[in-house]
Amino acid sequence: MSYHVNENGYFGSFGGAYIPEMLYPNIEELKRVYSQMISDPAFTAEYTQLLRDYVGRPSPLYLAERLSQKYGASIYLKREDLNHTGAHKINNTVGQILLAERLGKKRIIAETGAGQHGVATATVCALKGLECVVYMGEVDIERQAPNVARMKMMGATVIPATSGSKTLKDATNEALRDWINNPADTHYIIGSVVGPHPYPDMVARFQSIISEETKWQLKEKTGSTEPDYVLACVGGGSNAMGMFYHFLDDANVRLIAVEAAGKGVDSGETAATTLLGKEGVLHGSRSIVMQTEDGQVVEPYSISAGLDYPGIGPQHAHLYASKRAQYVSITDDEAMEAALLLTQLEGIIPAIESAHAFAYLDKMQFKGGETVVVCLSGRGDKDLNTYMKYFGL
Amino acid sequence: MNRISQLFNQKKTSVLSIFFTAGYPGLHSTVDIAEALEKAGADFLEIGIPYSDPLADGPVIQNSSQKAIANGMTVKLLFEQLKDLRKRVSVPVLLMGYVNPVLQYGVERFCASCAEVGVDGVIVPDLPMYEYEEMYRTCFEKNHVSNIFLITPHTSEERIKKIDELSNGFIYLLSSSSTTGKSLSVSATTEDYFARIKNMNLQNPTMIGFGISDHTSFSKASEYANGAIVGSAFVRLLDSENYMEKIPEFVKGIKGEISVS
Numbered sequence A: 001m002s003y004h005v006n007e008n009g010y011f012g013s014f015g016g017a018y019i020p021e022m023l024y025p026n027i028e029e030l031k032r033v034y035s036q037m038i039s040d041p042a043f044t045a046e047y048t049q050l051l052r053d054y055v056g057r058p059s060p061l062y063l064a065e066r067l068s069q070k071y072g073a074s075i076y077l078k079r080e081d082l083n084h085t086g087a088h089k090i091n092n093t094v095g096q097i098l099l100a101e102r103l104g105k106k107r108i109i110a111e112t113g114a115g116q117h118g119v120a121t122a123t124v125c126a127l128k129g130l131e132c133v134v135y136m137g138e139v140d141i142e143r144q145a146p147n148v149a150r151m152k153m154m155g156a157t158v159i160p161a162t163s164g165s166k167t168l169k170d171a172t173n174e175a176l177r178d179w180i181n182n183p184a185d186t187h188y189i190i191g192s193v194v195g196p197h198p199y200p201d202m203v204a205r206f207q208s209i210i211s212e213e214t215k216w217q218l219k220e221k222t223g224s225t226e227p228d229y230v231l232a233c234v235g236g237g238s239n240a241m242g243m244f245y246h247f248l249d250d251a252n253v254r255l256i257a258v259e260a261a262g263k264g265v266d267s268g269e270t271a272a273t274t275l276l277g278k279e280g281v282l283h284g285s286r287s288i289v290m291q292t293e294d295g296q297v298v299e300p301y302s303i304s305a306g307l308d309y310p311g312i313g314p315q316h317a318h319l320y321a322s323k324r325a326q327y328v329s330i331t332d333d334e335a336m337e338a339a340l341l342l343t344q345l346e347g348i349i350p351a352i353e354s355a356h357a358f359a360y361l362d363k364m365q366f367k368g369g370e371t372v373v374v375c376l377s378g379r380g381d382k383d384l385n386t387y388m389k390y391f392g393l
Numbered sequence B: 001m002n003r004i005s006q007l008f009n010q011k012k013t014s015v016l017s018i019f020f021t022a023g024y025p026g027l028h029s030t031v032d033i034a035e036a037l038e039k040a041g042a043d044f045l046e047i048g049i050p051y052s053d054p055l056a057d058g059p060v061i062q063n064s065s066q067k068a069i070a071n072g073m074t075v076k077l078l079f080e081q082l083k084d085l086r087k088r089v090s091v092p093v094l095l096m097g098y099v100n101p102v103l104q105y106g107v108e109r110f111c112a113s114c115a116e117v118g119v120d121g122v123i124v125p126d127l128p129m130y131e132y133e134e135m136y137r138t139c140f141e142k143n144h145v146s147n148i149f150l151i152t153p154h155t156s157e158e159r160i161k162k163i164d165e166l167s168n169g170f171i172y173l174l175s176s177s178s179t180t181g182k183s184l185s186v187s188a189t190t191e192d193y194f195a196r197i198k199n200m201n202l203q204n205p206t207m208i209g210f211g212i213s214d215h216t217s218f219s220k221a222s223e224y225a226n227g228a229i230v231g232s233a234f235v236r237l238l239d240s241e242n243y244m245e246k247i248p249e250f251v252k253g254i255k256g257e258i259s260v261s
């Protein structure tokens, strides 16, 4: 079974490019320039150098001893939280800004939920001197205020998305509309493994550095490249895809993707996409989408802005349908408790998104001695407001 | 031959099509508005299927979609409302909507329902050509439902030829690459683009849409294509209180049969 994209842009029956004609030339140009770029050694050299000297890669693989003791397994954290700007998102934006340069685009647009992708985009735009416009849901602007300030400080324009649930889905709609209206001079840096082909595959490849490093780091530490379990949270699914990528063909490695259940999967306030969704088309690709019987996309909910999305990337839909990865969900409360636990056992404050992955450790049964890698996709600085309110700090 | 082809056989210039959203402003206003538009002189109609995430639409049509969904409009209800369509409306009628609600209703069932109630064609802006050919074409053709493709100023000549081959009805020329509801600004580049398409002598008729809002933009568009499509400007009219009474004046105004300030 292939877990990768085929020549028509599909992963199994998921993917494709469901875009209006206005975006067709952009998508074609993107496919062409992207495939030239990834086989160009000059690109590889520049990308690798930026990841090392600017982002701070490789990110450490850290054996969390007290957490390991608690659960009775060897738990390694892939420290994407230590990247410049504080999350995995920058792996993708560094790759895409180099692409934008090759496309000759002068203006960059992005959508953002937690603000991490917006910050990572504003950062690389500052680095390259390009104009940057970020769409962000009005609700998220409020709950991720520090990130809004960071984007503005870097010279980006932050435009509130005021339609629908005023979160990530709506910000993505606005970004796509902007692109339709400005196709000639603008590159859209999508922040997750979603959107029309070639985005899901492209973003997954830029994020695949996470599992590429994990394999040799694990080999150094344990003598084997293969852990028993790999865990990551899923909003659109980019940190999870990056964390799974080089393990996809290692059948012994169990891949666990953790979605946000919000207030509970039956509460009506949730973002547990695989559990509640059906096949459908959202933001340019065929995938699994939370929707009504009539095909109207449902407003999702999660305490974490980065997981508050009613779909998942098409490659995830394929991993789900083919059962290569297991999809589970964690509530707001479980995630918040897990965040506190990690903080107090290891001295690491995680992003609330990442805390969802950690919360699942509590539901797993270990025999003892298993090796587990958890993707710590980002740090919790941006979430201090939410933590303060929740824990009454 | 379906109603669309018949229309273009009889009328080659200044064909006027009007778009409005099903279930807006009132849940049951759809067929009343259609009938009033035909009486007022519209040559054919496009009925929008409301969708939660209409990414090719500007604020006016977004807003109408949102209200229509809140009113309770669904694809199923729309087909129920259209059961009597052909008793009251004789001009061609197309449905315009996004691919997801069509998928959920079921593509086969959708085409069959179109045929049953007398819908002549559909415009699904986010259904790509590749997917149409691979998965939907047979079903559309079996039910004599025309699939209308869009062309923008950036569509290549080769692709336009391919679209012309696949089309049976008309081709929808976007005045510019934009979402709906912007006003038409006819620059030298736009005129070049319109003229370029006109000189290709396509086998299908062409209709210009996006940004057509008054008699000036309508007649400008009609110089280059068989006619033009009015969307947001009409949806905006539906926002006013006694919109039913204003429909005749609106249509006559666009056609230049009366002058409106």
Ligand SMILES: Cc1ncc(COP(=O)(O)O)c(C=O)c1O
Pocket (backbone or CB within 6 Å): A087, A088, A113, A114, A115, A116, A117, A191, A192, A193, A233, A234, A235, A236, A237, A238, A239, A240, A305, A306, A307, A351, A353, A354, A377, A378, A379
């Ligand atoms: C720290 C962190 N983790 C995870 C996510 C979720 O995105 P994805 O599923 O694409 O990794 C976000 C999104 O904003 C994030 O900021």
